[in-house]
Amino acid sequence: MRLNCPICGARDRREFTYMGDAVALERPEPDAGPQAWDDYLHNRDNPAGTTRDLWYHESGCTAWIVVTRNTVTHEVYGTELASSLAEARP
Helix, strand or coil: CEEEECCCEEEEHHHCEEEEECCCCCCCCCCCCHHHHHHHHHCCCCCCCEEEEEEECCCCCCCEEEEEEECCCCCEEEEEEHHHHHHHCC
16 A cells, blocks of 8 residues: 655555544543543444544654545545644634
């Protein structure tokens, strides 16, 4: 799979580290029970189809990028800098 880094251009996915779902997880309250913390730390959805994932360009420019892709076909629909998404929020 090739990912298009918005800074470096198209690169092999081995230059990147997958960091999980780009949608922010809700952190449990400090006094939440052990089950809530176990779910937060260890359990993730594993959807089939289109996802938005956070990737780190570890062997390149060290940018954080959001990759929109299909987990079934491995087709990559697009990439964007994670920092540009944070700046666009009101």
